[in-house]
Amino acid sequence: MFEDLELYDVTIIGGGPAGMYTAFYSGMRDLKTKVIEFNPELGGRIHYYPEKIIWDVGGLTPVTGAQLMQQLIQQAQTFEPDLVFNQQITGLERLDNGNFILTAATGERHYTKTAILCMGYGVPKMAKLEIEGADRYEVTNLHYTVQELEIFRGRRVVISGGGNSAVDWANALEPIAASVTVVHRREEFGGHERHVAQMRQSRVDVCTLCGIAELHGCGSCIEEVTIAHLETGESIRLPVDDVIVNHGMRADLDALKQWGLEMNEGHVVVDEKMESNIPGIFAAGDLAQYPNKVRLIAGSFTDGINAVNNAKLRIDPKADKVGYVSSHNERFKERNKALGLVGDEQKI
Ligand SMILES: Cc1cc2nc3c(=O)[nH]c(=O)nc-3n(C[C@H](O)[C@H](O)[C@H](O)COP(=O)(O)OP(=O)(O)OC[C@H]3O[C@@H](n4cnc5c(N)ncnc54)[C@H](O)[C@@H]3O)c2cc1C
Known part of the structure; x- marks a missing residue:
């Protein structure tokens, strides 16, 4: 029914x-x-x-x-x-x-x-960091979006990902964070080429062909991450204040x-x-x-x-194939008057 x-x-x-x-x-x-x-x-x-x-x-x-x-x-x-x-x-x-x-x-x-x-x-649905137990840090310093840049001021940030978002956040955080490290599985970045160039030329530390292999925490916060090279297996342990994951949706x-x-x-x-x-x-x-x-x-x-x-x-x-432009749409006339906008658009 x-x-x-x-x-x-x-x-x-x-x-x-x-x-x-x-x-x-x-x-x-x-x-x-x-x-x-x-x-x-x-x-x-x-x-x-x-x-x-x-x-x-x-x-x-x-x-x-x-x-x-x-x-x-x-x-x-x-x-x-x-x-x-x-x-x-x-x-x-x-x-x-x-x-x-x-x-x-x-x-x-x-x-x-x-x-x-x-x-x-x-x-x-955000693609999550595929490390067992990572979800327990989501309430503290593991982030999947950046809602407010200021919270990263003076902090050591690791960003995992290589798309537009990862590159954008690296560039936005570079002037305010204590350090920014970008970890990406591939050699090439998916972001806009100009933004990628900006990131590579800045003080952002770029680790390609790498991934976050382990998170080391105190229980509630991540304190260090292990970054591993995907081909050689070599790894380093890096102290961090925040980890941002941009693995897409x-x-x-x-x-x-x-x-x-x-x-x-x-x-x-x-x-x-x-x-x-x-x-x-x-x-x-x-x-x-x-x-x-x-x-x-x-x-x-x-x-x-x-x-x-x-x-x-x-x-x-039988309707017109396209809508009229705003100036010919009767529905805008009263609204234009209310806005005090009765100018040239009436003549166009
Ligand atoms: C980090 C980032 C930065 C970006 N920067 C730019 C930029 O600088 N310039 C630019 O042009 N674009 C940018 N984009 C891309 C831009 O955001 C998208 O192109 C745009 O949001 C697409 O709009 P949309 O309405 O098609 O989809 P969405 O924005 O994804 O909206 C879809 C909506 O549909 C709802 N929905 C889905 N399924 C259902 C359902 N079954 N029932 C009810 N609701 C449902 C969702 O909840 C959502 O609100 C960026 C994207 C990201 C992630």
Whole structure:
């Protein structure tokens, strides 16, 4: 039975950058919109880097993750979508009438004409340091995210990992930590080449082809780590104050395979309309896979626009193919007046 459920035009699963911007654009196109997020708040993966300075979002001078997130949250709520928190969507069923029922792990159900999947890498699960007993240090000085740079001031930090995050944190901590040692299993780093060069030229101590082999602690805190060369087996014991592990995140997208979606290496394959192999189910942001997909915040915005425009056409085939630019959208006129902004945009 679904007649008792409220029908939405668009239900967005995931409240990260893709989901937030998609919610805004869906409202701009007059679609009745709901966003369902597993976490108790919007923001997605930006929550992992609130203090990082972000330079690569068009039109924005450098902003912190926290600032960008606040702007996105505010923008997402422009057209007052319904926001549902603390629910992980685990089931999708296509009804004979072409609409969908989405079911959460909590048992709650949602009824929608279309869904836009903005789930990134799913409900994120950090890849843990695979050393027995390491979890006991998670409450003290073993970190999987860096929420506040200041807590590392004057401390001896070992970072394990070689991707973007590991390189970014090494560069951010280098000016304030007493020492920074990066331990990476490979010779090459996955981070942006400019950032890798910056790290290599700084006082960061880089140990490649190495891994953390042992943690030595006093019971509650790590005091030393053994770093071992993966080919020669040689090892050193290093005193530390903090260990940061950036081994990436493991995808938790098992449910999607059962929904009948075509997947490619953990991503949902979409066509030029951002539509999956299930008509009416779209994807946007890091979850979506198509040729030359850009997995950056900026890339998620155009995905969202494209998905919404095509969801709109599915619901109303006579609708305009694309949304009007803001200056021609009636819904902004009153808002512009409220902001005291009635200038050139009325004439454009
Ligand atoms: C350390 C770090 C630094 C980065 N720096 C930059 C940068 O400088 N510039 C840049 O452009 N990009 C950067 N990125 C990448 C950027 O964060 C991602 O491209 C972006 O977050 C993708 O947005 P998204 O909405 O697709 O996915 P996400 O941000 O992952 O959001 C997905 C959301 O969906 C929710 N969700 C998942 N499954 C379900 C479900 N079944 N039910 C309900 N909710 C669900 C999750 O809880 C999450 O909130 C960085 C990433 C990291 C990790």
